[in-house]
Amino acid sequence: MSSDAPPLAEVLRANGLRMTAQRQLVLDAVAALGHATAEQVHEAICGKVAGVNITTVYRTLDLLETLNLVAHTHLSHGAPVYHLAGDRGHVHLVCHRCGAVDEVSPEVFGDLRRSLEEQRGFLLDVGHVALFGICSSCETVNR
Amino acid sequence: MSSDAPPLAEVLRANGLRMTAQRQLVLDAVAALGHATAEQVHEAICGKVAGVNITTVYRTLDLLETLNLVAHTHLSHGAPVYHLAGDRGHVHLVCHRCGAVDEVSPEVFGDLRRSLEEQRGFLLDVGHVALFGICSSCETVNR
DNA sequence: GTGTGTGCAAACTATTTGCACGGTA
């Protein structure tokens, strides 16, 4: 599970980049939150230390994505959601009604992936997929 | 194919709304474009007649969606893409590399849908799904 | 004539960019 904590300093170093507190904070926040928007990451960091700018969060998320430490997915309203790249391959289930985000194993995509590749020559990127629908809670509660 | 052109005037009338040139233009543009952002719809209309405001396009798309004449899907970068509600159920394949948008029948979701419902009680809304990956063109051309 | 729909402009949210300063290496 937590076997491969990303060696941030090393990765940065290897790319001629510098290790900074902000970068560690952003990476930690993403890891802690599971999946979160840039704004949510910013808020989480502000809860710990003051003075980290939202701009820096955006830039750092972008950087971390380039370094393949985090990845982003497009959920509902267009706010990209970031998560650890190690989590790549998990699929988001977004509830239309309550907005809850659940995750499933990409294994459920097995057949679909094969079909798309055969029928369309389309190489599905499972890690970037968001599925919409009604979650079990909402389904039970209402109507 | 074009058997069920939406009777816009009727639907509007039935809801106590008024028929206007703008509303017809927006609906026509969505139908003609297949899937397009609000801005693209606006541009398409401006190509025909001048003087239709982008604000009106947004408002009209929203209205047409309420009337179930069009629906929107979230593709890549956060700009919602509108299409005829009759097309609902088609699935978007978005290419990470070239941005091309292809469509497939929701039938390919058959098994997945069943799995999600059984495993998670999640009712998949196929019409709102966008899948990301590499399209056949990009796959062939470049590696 | 009456009230809805539209156009214009401004407000708003989310994100990006420019520039000077501060901190890492």
Place this chain on the structure above:
DNA sequence: TACCGTGCAAATAGTTTGCACACAC
């Protein structure tokens, strides 16, 4: 010391809202 990274503020993109006028009914 040298240059990268950050903070601040302004710019940008996408979308929404307020208000007065115009048009559908």
